[in-house]
Amino acid sequence: MATLSSRLRGTLEELRSAGTYKQLRYLTAPMAPVTHIDGLGEILVFCSNNYLGLANHTEVVEAGIAGLKKYGAGTASVRFICGTFDCHRDLEERIATFLGTEAALTYVSCWNANEGLIANLVQEGDAIVSDELNHASIIDATRLARQATRKVYAHSDIDALRTVLREVDQSPVKIVVTDGVFSMEGDVARLPELTSVCSEHGATLVVDDSHGTGVLGQHGRGVHEHFHLPATGPGGVDIFTGTLGKALGGAAGGYVAGPREVIDYLIQRSRPQLFSNALPPTVACSAAKALEVLQREPERVTRLHENVAKMRSGLQNLGYDVLDSPTAILPIIVGETAEAIRLSNELLKKGIFVIGFGFPVVPEGTARLRIQMSAAHTDEHIEQALRAFKELRSLKK
Numbered sequence: 001m002a003t004l005s006s007r008l009r010g011t012l013e014e015l016r017s018a019g020t021y022k023q024l025r026y027l028t029a030p031m032a033p034v035t036h037i038d039g040l041g042e043i044l045v046f047c048s049n050n051y052l053g054l055a056n057h058t059e060v061v062e063a064g065i066a067g068l069k070k071y072g073a074g075t076a077s078v079r080f081i082c083g084t085f086d087c088h089r090d091l092e093e094r095i096a097t098f099l100g101t102e103a104a105l106t107y108v109s110c111w112n113a114n115e116g117l118i119a120n121l122v123q124e125g126d127a128i129v130s131d132e133l134n135h136a137s138i139i140d141a142t143r144l145a146r147q148a149t150r151k152v153y154a155h156s157d158i159d160a161l162r163t164v165l166r167e168v169d170q171s172p173v174k175i176v177v178t179d180g181v182f183s184m185e186g187d188v189a190r191l192p193e194l195t196s197v198c199s200e201h202g203a204t205l206v207v208d209d210s211h212g213t214g215v216l217g218q219h220g221r222g223v224h225e226h227f228h229l230p231a232t233g234p235g236g237v238d239i240f241t242g243t244l245g246k247a248l249g250g251a252a253g254g255y256v257a258g259p260r261e262v263i264d265y266l267i268q269r270s271r272p273q274l275f276s277n278a279l280p281p282t283v284a285c286s287a288a289k290a291l292e293v294l295q296r297e298p299e300r301v302t303r304l305h306e307n308v309a310k311m312r313s314g315l316q317n318l319g320y321d322v323l324d325s326p327t328a329i330l331p332i333i334v335g336e337t338a339e340a341i342r343l344s345n346e347l348l349k350k351g352i353f354v355i356g357f358g359f360p361v362v363p364e365g366t367a368r369l370r371i372q373m374s375a376a377h378t379d380e381h382i383e384q385a386l387r388a389f390k391e392l393r394s395l396k397k
Helices: 002-018 057-072 085-101 110-121 136-144 160-166 191-201 261-269 281-295 299-317 335-348 381-391
Strands: 034-037 040-043 103-107 127-131 150-153 174-179 202-209 241-245 254-258 329-335 356-359 365-374
Touching: 040 136, 040 381, 057 085, 057 365, 085 281, 103 110, 103 261, 110 136, 110 174, 110 241, 110 254, 110 261, 110 329, 127 136, 127 160, 127 191, 136 174, 136 335, 150 160, 174 191, 191 202, 191 261, 254 261, 261 365, 299 329, 299 381, 329 335, 335 356, 335 365, 335 381
Parallel strands: 127 150, 127 174, 174 202, 202 241
Antiparallel strands: 034 040, 103 254, 241 254, 329 365, 356 365
16 A cells, blocks of 8 residues: 555645646535635636536425435335336436437436446447547446447548448447537537438447537437437437436436337346446436426526527637537637646636646647536626636736
8 A cells, every 4th residue: 555655645746746736626505606615705607517507496406305205315225126216217208208219217327327338239249439539438438348349430520430330340230429519629419420321331329418418409408409300210319328417407317318128128237227226316306307397498498508609709709719619618728737727726716617627638738718608697697707707818828
């Protein structure tokens, strides 16, 4: 242990010296457009995935409390041993109906959902083809599928995807997996072309739409609605994964949604499903209520799109180069990791919570401030943030 401790201390000191050491901020109030950080006071949040403002919505909170009172903390075991609460079934049916798939299955996180799905879809001789900028959970899930041929194609490069698919043309099963929205860039997968190429090569298309669900499309159904594509069937997505921890309540949990035989197979063989407890009932109930609110109030999605446009326009008027995107993610490239962290800290001093991301989350030299918008932001919140960004211009090195 002494050698390990010495190594860890050395690495941590290097991070501090380089200005890239990350600090946890402790909130003493619920996640909302305005919250309270221990030692800093009241701040405006522009770094949360609380895209629809449902994390502290009264009905969502009350549904979670009711679930806790009705079911207790949980079954204290995995689903196939002790049974599944009916609140899990209700949530899964609601997810499938919302997305337009035959069935859905929840996991304790989307990370677990990706790992539980991807490694179990393939056998010896099959192939997995992944976008190079996919989320870390997809990367790790692909690494677990050691029995398959694994390939990576250049980000959103459809010609590169075709080339790779030709290389694995003899594989009985070919899985193409992509994020629907790439969280660090804010760009959207080229879904119409992806569905076409997958159809040409007999490949199954898996889309992790964690940052698209609740955000894209008129009703917030995600990237497929954004492109006016069917959820499933010809021209659609074969299998979705996603999270309940962003737009849909913000607590925790993930899911796989798709054909019924896929879901049934995962119940039989998916290790994260077989060996992990179900979602806490309070999370299942609050997420189901969040979906209900979203479907009842599609104007939340409209308001989110309006807020994104206001913030983007305001930042561009201040001279910031914001990566173009229809999503709720507005990245500003600043270069070095230490500079991104420094600017993030300066914004926090001004009461604006925006995170600076650098290596290894993004490639060296492409560190950025990532602004994330919510339907719950008011015009006043946006104006206050823009004033802080105007002051930040004079502090940039």
